[in-house]
Amino acid sequence: MIRARGVRKSFGSAAVLDGIDLDVHGSEVVSILGSSGSGKSTLIRCMNGLEKLDAGSITIDDFDVSLPKDLAEARKRSATVFQLFNLYPHMTALQNVTLAPIQVLKRSRAEAEATARSLLDSVGLGARADAYPAQLSGGQRQRVGICRALAMNPRYLLLDEITSALDPEMTAEVLSILAQLAKTGTTMVFVTHEIEFARTISSRIVFLDKGQLVVDLPTEEFFAAEGGMARPRISQFLSKMRKD
Amino acid sequence: MRYTSFTSYDVVLLAQGLGVSLALFLTTTVIGLLLGTIWAVIRFYRVPVLSPLIAVLAELLKNSPVLVQLFLVFFGLPALLKINVTPVEAALITLSGNTAAFIYVIAVSAIESIGRDQIESARVFGLSRWQVLRHIIAPQAMAFAIGPLTGLLVNQLQVTSLISVIGVVDLTKIGNILNLRTLKPFIVWTIVGALYYATAKLVAFGGATLEKRLRAHSAWKGL
Amino acid sequence: MKPVSLLLGSRLTFDVTILAPHVPFLLKGALLTAEACGLALVGSLAIGFLVAALRTSSSPLLSRAAFVYVDLFRNIPFIVQLFFFFYGLPEIGIYIDAFSTGVIALSIAGGAFSSDVIRSGILAIDPGILEAAEVSGLSKPVIFRKIVMPIALRTSIRPLGSVFINLILTSSILSTITLNELTGSAKIVASDTFRPFEVYAVLLVVYASLTYLVSLAISALHRHLNRDRMPEVA
Ligand SMILES: Nc1ncnc2c1ncn2[C@@H]1O[C@H](COP(=O)(O)OP(=O)(O)O)[C@@H](O)[C@H]1O
């Protein structure tokens, strides 16, 4: 499981994460909601070791991301999908997906390519395996990004607003893949603004506000009138999100 | 053995060599600036025959070794025209022409950066082509060109070292002389290199200062 | 066929046919130039990538040292660098021939210019791409080899081409250390034939054509490396 305890992080004098405690167990889908600037991305970046914690700890299956010797193992167990895809521009879709399995997991090229092809097939990109990122639409790129993450066979998938750079049609095609993944029991930490979608796939919803985790509830309770909605901050946020 | 060590007179020699290098650098820079600008103006006016000829000449000068250009002028011209060309004259002609070719390229792209539409609209107001050039293009092109110009001059300063090959007693030639006499190549070439380095830094610093001035000036004028 | 001769008055003659018997000798010189430039290209790129890696590294000491190297070799005339090595190396007991000295000097100078170009190529890489590589567990050397180098190379292929063209032009200076590459051979032909104008005029055009061909090749390479951004032939 992913366990965050007392995580603090500031940039300059601004406290961006102000003491976060969070547990994500196997097979859970935890959605992180919160307005822009509340620290969602920073939390994800602390989990995958892209940001150093100022205080507190994050462990992934008991591997502490703050310890250099543990970080490699923690990163083998988790994979990240980025808002702006961050595909390797000089590699084909297939090469994007096989690079880390070959280099990090020491898979043979043939094995890595077979896995990659079946992953690309499963997201409807079997025919585009040899295309370069620049030749793909945004939705297609993000599907490659998901395949790249899944090819590492991660226990935990970290997803940071992976559809916010996409138009509605492309968003739908990417979200439908996540829905399938959720059914297969992949553990996900899902930062999103797609409230309705989060409601359908999440087991839990956490709400970040000004660097603090103000609510951590099972999905139905979060959306129930007497649960999360009882808090003015959340009902405000949700009605604003639904209007947009 | 008497001649193998350094003497205090060597400082004078080095200073003289540096002086010759600098004098040729400055002279050919001025001539090159004038010549290159004139070439660019000829192109701006689209003078028939002359402007394509200049374009070809500039390409040739830019894309061939300066050493070969020097040999062509120093050894070739006298043979062809049965005239006498001294090393310094050959250096002056070659370096000026070479600098002019690069200035021409910078000036042309500076003029083009200003954009046809600005030129056209000024023409609509009844300004002559010369007035447009003088009052609209020149000041802007100058500000645009100063950066690339500095880079060019730092480079051309180093190019002057090649004139030692045809016998001009510049800083590099002094290096050769001291090298042969003292047989201390590391010391000699380190000193010569340091002098060139310092001069290059001075040129770069001058260019940067001028650029800042021009920037501040054009910012103050607005638009 | 009549000799291509241009009579400018009775005293001036320009006749390139007198070069014909010397073409094989000049070609040998051209081959030496090609060899020196080819080797120096490899050397420059190797040094360029290494130094660019040092300059973009997080160690202040290494990046400072790399900067000093680039700054020095960019601001000292090549001929001075060449003499430093040519006359200096034997002084410390390193006896190598003029060709090797020339290739080394060209590589070191070319490396300084290449590293600047490569460095800007590296700095232009979207940091998100490097973060994606990092979180997927790739080691630093693998990220450099598989991600940073190819991306920097393909974005900077044109400026690198200019560096290479300059290298070819600069290689003519190797004639000053007794190396009979293209310019050195031409010097010999010029003094043998007493026709320096023809020899050097042709030589000038040969260099210009050579660099033009190289620039065409570079454009083709640029298109090849960036083929993904070209319209697809579906
Ligand atoms: N590298 C950084 N340097 C300085 N400030 C940052 C940096 N990253 C994020 N921040 C600031 O931290 C706050 C939270 O950012 P972020 O985690 O991206 O929020 P969210 O993803 O919830 O929109 C914002 O105010 C942002 O400006």
Ligand SMILES: [Mg+2]
């Ligand atoms: Mg964010």
